[in-house]
Amino acid sequence: MAAEAARVPTVVVDNVKLTYRVHGAGAGKGNATSALSRIIARKGAAGVTEVHAVKGVSFVAYKGEAIGLIGRNGSGKSTLLRCVAGLLPPTSGKIYTHGQPSLLGVNAAMMSELTGERNIILGCLAMGMTQAEARASYESIAEFSGLEKMSKGILNRPMRTYSSGQGARLRFAIAAARSHDVLMIDEALATGDREFQQRSEARIRELREEAGTVFLVSHSMKSIRDTCERVIWLHDGVILQDGPTAEVVAAYEKGA
Known part of the structure; x- marks a missing residue:
């Protein structure tokens, strides 16, 4: 119980949703009169599609953790990181951070x-x-x-x-x-030869020891296993599983 109390939250994501509005080929058609009619009728513009990229995600990250984010392309991993970094405002929900989150390549x-x-x-x-x-x-x-x-x-x-x-x-x-208080890395360890990957993994472990929190998005399950002790599995904008690396990665590899 004392160990649990000593854990310091660095990121709290509370029921975060993010919806994109995508303008298709039909957007912008029609004249001003038809546009005014749609507004009066409270209808959206023609050809506009809503894409629900993140659908009610909640989790708490703690000081000293390295957390892997896994999932197929389009599952919402990178979008979620951009929300935590403050680059994309969520459509609804709240994000609380301790210190300044840094998304690799932004600072x-x-x-x-x-x-x-x-x-x-x-x-x-x-x-x-x-x-x-x-x-x-x-x-x-x-x-x-x-x-x-x-x-x-x-x-x-x-x-x-x-x-x-x-x-x-x-x-x-x-x-x-x-x-960094919170460092978010998107696929960096998939770049370069094994020697560079090993240096990157070692540096991430050092950053954790320096009291930071690290998020790693990767399709390389080896990098995730070598670097992270906790994994969040996203699928279609929702969390399917959040837990110890070995357990979540095994379930992902079985279901992917």
């Missing part, structure tokens, strides 16, 4: 016309580092990314010349350079 924003070197410095500044701290972190970030081993001088080239995998490596390296 470390990439500018395609600038070099990798400049993006490292700007990414560090965006996370709240001073100029001196950013410059002091540069070498370790560059080394962690492993990009110079892949292609000599790549950090002096514009980001628009990078592959998506190279960009993901650099975003992860920047985001992992400091501790």
